[in-house]
Amino acid sequence: MAETPTLFRKVLVANRGEIAVRVIRACRELGLQTVAVYSDADRNAMHVRYATEAYHIGPSIPAQSYLVMDKILDVALKTGADAIHPGYGFLSERAAFARACADEGIAFIGPNADSIEKMGDKITARYTMQSAGVPVVPGTDSKDVLSDEDLRAAAEQVTFPLLIKATAGGGGKGMRRVHSMAECDGALASARREATAAFGDGNVYLEKLIEGARHIEIQVLGDMHGSVIHLGERECSIQRRHQKLLEECPSPFVDEQLRAQMGAMAVRAAEAVNYVNAGTVECLVDKDKNFYFLEMNTRLQVEHPVTEMVTNMDIVKEQIRVARGRPLSRTQDQIEMNGWAMECRINAEDPYNNFLPSTGTITSLTLPSGPGVRVDTGVVEGDAITAYYDPMIAKLIVSGDTRGEVILRMRRALSEYRIMGLKTNIPFHLALLDSLRFQAGQFDTTFVEERFSMEPSEEDAQKLRPEIAAILAALASHRMRQQAAQVVGRNERDVSNWKLVARADKMRRY
């Protein structure tokens, strides 16, 4: 298994947005050249501008650009890239892509194709894990493709409530919660539809819904010399429609003993598929601290930064290191967890309107900064947020000594973050941080959907300032009238005054 260390000179980043920028930054800091690929919508994107080279690979629709293996391999071969980093999403968990890279002599910065395959099909993964002695969530146990009829029959045995999940799944796509047989047909149809759209595969299976469970995952790293280590857990129970919204490291629910047990289990899971590079073992943990393997994500995870802040390891640099054939920079004994970190996913969606995605142009942007604040983003002022891609436009990561300090610091950072031109979920995060149950660490995966509201608590409602809102609106309205009158009243504007132009512009936009 051991290979001679390969010197990379140039890395192609087969992704866009914040994760492409994240990888390019790591490469720059390692002195590596970078090749970006971009669709029509992304010509001016940060990842294009920050890379050493950039090549157009097609229309904005991912199916015709970021998801087309051949286009990406062509660019890699043309530019002499030694390696490809797939980021997350897109081609990152396509075994065929990892294999095609290997065939062309290009290092795929991720696990080998076999590991991806074994973990990619969720049914196969369940079997493999059970054989390796890893506990899995009870569910359908057939390896065959299941018809709606099969599933209805199996549902009785699994017992309600249960989850329909896509065999090719991930990211909550094609997933439905079902509480009774009556809901089954509708849920199956909609899950299959979403799975087909997302993965090109409408097959689904069933899992028992573990009530009151937390979603906790373990970061693992493996090298080509047979070492696998874990970097502790991440708490990811703050979700809405199976989309994670806020993650933290460590989990307020995990003690040293549980961490050691889950870590050992995750290492065993990775070893069972000869895992190399970074991966994440996702688990459900019930109220009694029993844990169940859910799935393994065979790629860099969105929320990897919280682990970086607490373990002080750069996971992307470590990925590149092991892809070059070098051993991991640390052994399990050398992994220490210090302090606390939290990540808020900043999404272009309207928390006051059922979290509907929001599109538009970022007319103004102020990033939070100062001690303990990290922003991983792929957008700058002037960028358009389209419906083609994921609504996540940034990750705000905050670290500090204790969970309490981190919550206060995150509140501070969120309130400094100003994104104008489209709606974001920043108010959601602020409301969440204010909720007493969140502060106390008392939540499970259903918390946001079932026990959280954007309406302020009675105590917080006392702090509302409707009179200030009224004054602000009246003054803004008044000023706008005045300015409109001014502009109309002149034949020629004083064009040397850039603020006036900006204001005039603003007015027209309203």
Added chain:
Amino acid sequence: MAETPTLFRKVLVANRGEIAVRVIRACRELGLQTVAVYSDADRNAMHVRYATEAYHIGPSIPAQSYLVMDKILDVALKTGADAIHPGYGFLSERAAFARACADEGIAFIGPNADSIEKMGDKITARYTMQSAGVPVVPGTDSKDVLSDEDLRAAAEQVTFPLLIKATAGGGGKGMRRVHSMAECDGALASARREATAAFGDGNVYLEKLIEGARHIEIQVLGDMHGSVIHLGERECSIQRRHQKLLEECPSPFVDEQLRAQMGAMAVRAAEAVNYVNAGTVECLVDKDKNFYFLEMNTRLQVEHPVTEMVTNMDIVKEQIRVARGRPLSRTQDQIEMNGWAMECRINAEDPYNNFLPSTGTITSLTLPSGPGVRVDTGVVEGDAITAYYDPMIAKLIVSGDTRGEVILRMRRALSEYRIMGLKTNIPFHLALLDSLRFQAGQFDTTFVEERFSMEPSEEDAQKLRPEIAAILAALASHRMRQQAAQVVGRNERDVSNWKLVARADKMRRY
């Protein structure tokens, strides 16, 4: 000396710019309310917008606003502030101000007035330190006010080259290097003039110029219970005209033994004046690792963040903690230095034109972000940089495992930092990071002025791309002509297109 812990509720920040924002951020994260004060020029400044309350205290000239004790005390009393944080500069080292705060029952977040006085007069400080067994730089030994004649006589004894320094000094103001008697008169006149302007006190003294010396300083922290600890050193030799430009922690020149010796000396120096709160003992260290006390800054230092990143302590929060009468959160044994950190001061000045200050409006601003990057700043897009205040508009702080990683990361972060509308010294920092002597850690305080040039080295010159610069300029010029033609050719612009308006605006500004 021990006092009962006082609960602060509200802190007045008697400063502006990045340091006011830094302090307000710390207060917010501690749940404290904040009161900002502002001059005419600063109505829209970040520190005004981020504070809970804000009060106007006069014209833009500091002498009529930020330097007027009574105005600031009035605001503190009116708003019921429990404490005042002075930041650095302005009133931070005025013993009279610390005393006036105490008289009004307001906690001064800094040392007591006596310590400030003893360290503030540089001549007294030299005596006090000598008595405490702290080595000082050889120089004039009289406690009296020295006339030009006295100084010329003393100069012969001190021997050339020497430094003229302001008795009330700090920040390189009123400081002149003198190599011979012939230069003496002119230098004295100019030093006294600058000292008078800066401190209202034209007295100066002489110190031997220690050639090839580094400027290395030790951060100390003291509480009201008699504990004084040090947080290791900062390397501050990268200076121009006695203004620090880049600082790092640790110093590449300091080993464990020297750190322990200098740390012990700094603690002794602080103890000699019963020091409470954060302070910095500045030293010169010669080639043979002999060190000499230069002065003690009795306040928060601009470059405190590099120490924060390496020791993982929040110095501002610690200042507030000890000002409340609580003991330091750590003992000397609990101070660990991990990794490396570096700070570049981002100044509004033109490195291609003798570093002349640059004023103007920030028309566009992109902060660097991502792993290991911290920005402490006091300006946002649209802010005007005036000649009233210090040209430092931000501090870019980078941390990582090793000095090598930090240099590469700083290069990456600097190249992401985009400030449009005025000149900054970012190109200077990039050129400095590229210099082999800097990379090797081989520099002293004269390095920037005497052995550094903005001209690229022969090796770097090979990498220049004049043809790309030519293409860029030609294309930009061409596009501008086209757009001008478009705009002129229309009776009415399509005002719904915000980009066009921005472009038209841009064109006019050129």
Added chain:
Amino acid sequence: MRYEVEVEGHDHIFEIVINEDRVILVDGEEVAIDFTDLQAPGLYSLLVDGESFDAMIEHQDAQWNVLLRGHLYEVHITDERTRRLHARAKMLADDSGEAKITAPMPGRVVAVPVEPGQAIAKGDNVIILESMKMENELKSPRDGTVERVNVKAGDNVEQHAVLVVIA
């Protein structure tokens, strides 16, 4: 200038008079203010008797959204005459006018679980719209009858397109 300002969800109506630059009247009381707009369109700074407020404000016609200290306030501004007219119009229209379900963003219609003439309750799904790879359920804002359905499954729709009309 006199404004009637209604802050929704908080049962507050304020009468605000703005004449001078630094002093306004709120329900007849003088309030000292200092109001400036920052460079970023929609960002404002307000000092009220020294208290500092930083707000994001946007509006459509008379409906203003003020995002202040993490909370969104929906504010209606009218002068008195307009307000009376609106109140009357609203009374007449309430529960009797048309409700239009529009596309909140561009997307593809996945399913239309309703048809013209069907009676529906507030909260019922009327359209499932796929956008950004997720299915979004658009619900009826009130009880009523489906009057018109303008789209079918598989249609691509633009933002703001009227999809279904409820009568």
Added chain:
Amino acid sequence: MRYEVEVEGHDHIFEIVINEDRVILVDGEEVAIDFTDLQAPGLYSLLVDGESFDAMIEHQDAQWNVLLRGHLYEVHITDERTRRLHARAKMLADDSGEAKITAPMPGRVVAVPVEPGQAIAKGDNVIILESMKMENELKSPRDGTVERVNVKAGDNVEQHAVLVVIA
């Protein structure tokens, strides 16, 4: 459109022809480019045969400053006719025309160590200007004679004000 582009300090003159959108001629050779301006005025992105360049560009008349990968390039752009005229004008003006020492920023004149009629050498201090609390020495750009001194110690001056004229 044909441009003559001189990059200072690198002894390069390029002839650049821009007609089409995606292909330009540089000294007669075709070069594939993709050039866009970003929202921030003065920020541009250029792809040349796939290589990505992010630049800040500003100009005053025919003088362009291009900040690219941490290095500042001073670029002069002219069409051929203008260039010849300029060359001639420059030849005539060199070392014979007036040199004006102007204030690079607002400030207060601390000292004027020269007086009219005095002969000075390139690099001599002609004005000491205090700004942002520091003294800045303004030096003569060439040998010559002080023709005019417009300010005295203590004067406050605006940016670009002509302080001293060297003949």
